[in-house]
Amino acid sequence: MNRRRALGSTLSVALVAAFGAGCAEEQPPGATNVVDPGSPAPRPTPTPSLPTAPLSGKPVAEEVAGRQAVVVPVRVTPGTSPVGLAEADVVYQEFAESESLHLTAVYQSRDAAKVGPVAEIRPVDIRTVGVLHPFVGYAGGPTGFLNQFAAAELKGVTPTQREGAFPSGQASTAALRAAAPKGGAAPTPVLDHATPGAPLASQGVAPAGKLTIAAPGHPTQTWAYDAASASWRGRVGKVTVSVASVVVLTMEYRTLTVRKPSPRSLPGANVYGSGAALVVSGPSSAKAQWSKPGQKLVCNVTDEGGFQVRPQPGPAWVIYAPKTAKVSVT
Template identity: 65%
Template structure:
């Protein structure tokens, strides 16, 4: 069963598709015969330029065929309003969790593009594991609480920390260093989104024009994205950096408090990534509402409109924002 079939099976009743076969008559004989003078070489028909495959996480053609088959790498980042994050615009996917105070915990996933500098790299958290385990990336992270490290080990993911080798420098890493450190035989990621093809709309119903998306959460400044029509992408600010995305997808979900004991006692907010809830998505100049569903660790999070049809974000990089149920999400 391919990905599109699996997604429709997860969200809708059985679909019955009828196929028909038609018998064609043989073509009429050619009305003209091309004769080539033995002394004159026949002009060769130019070979068509081979098309490059699409990257599994963006739906865009890759720079070289081998790129589509390489394993993804993922990096958790901790960003405050005064932090300058690196590498985010090269990521195919970025997952964002609202963390302590006014900080964000980001999970950046790279597969189709390289980043010479990624960071600041932070500890592994349950949201990282639950977001990317289905994508099978190699993870670069800065340790973490004992319980979180145990969850990471049980997930089947492989990774590297500053204690494991020369992959990090001053709290940062690079995709080249991570791919070099990754074990051989890593598999390319499962597509995470059902990208639009041939100019298809974001949603089959309730589509609205969109030029600004705002996610307001208590205790921190709002996250605001604005559509740049000239460049056909969404623009936001994370820390001190300006970031862009083809699509921004907001998943509303419950947050809970995790009490960490080792190595230092503290309480952390954590998004409950498993389950289902409301979706607000913007892609291109359009917005749509719907529902998301992610039953478990090794299952893709599906997003559909309110009629049960899949949402189709435009090809390109995407940000997936985990908004608490108390957040206010607006599109205008």
């Protein structure tokens, strides 16, 4: 009896083992450690590309790229310490009377808490920025210049009209934007900026490390390339400014006669027409030609092959050099 029970138990264990082995799912040849992968990992969201600012060519937020430009004329003498120039996208320089410079500072991608000393409006401002349709903060001006400003359909404000836009006697670009009429449009690009690795020009490119402009009656202006910051640095009044490119446009200067409110004469750059140009950007220079037929047209700067010169993105300094000036680059 005990022997039959033992034999029965042995057979039962064998049958259970055989049955269990027969029910086990067979794995395909070579497969080991098969694991359920679960839900697939989410793919990373691509970083959205930012638009570029129309005047600097630098990436900016969409709301900044589409806003109106603000312009402030600035008067600089050898003993002046101007403020707010570092934030400008483009600065246009005219050689004015008594060793002074008349600057037209244009702000679009960045704001400056203080800009000054604020100068009167002059024909060079009107003819230069008319194509940009900006809002201008200026310190009045002679009757004839004010009439030209109105005829150009430009909008602006003076400290007398809106004191709050000129805190401490200097312009605030944010305050000027607040004073501007609604609906202002972004400016037209004035330079064709280079893409990474693109040369400054299609031909005639040469190494450059120093640029000098010697205009009669004015201290010689020197710009030097700083490789560490990939920028050109120059002295303006008592401060040093740093820009991505310097554009020198050689042109005729005329004597402007002012009658009201007080008679005087002053030099004025004739920014309409065409002439020779020199552009430095990065460690390179290129000879070029400039052409601006009228107020509402952009000043084109083309190389010896007839193609647009393409400076590096960033702030630019545009110098209106009289034909009597000596311009050299080494």
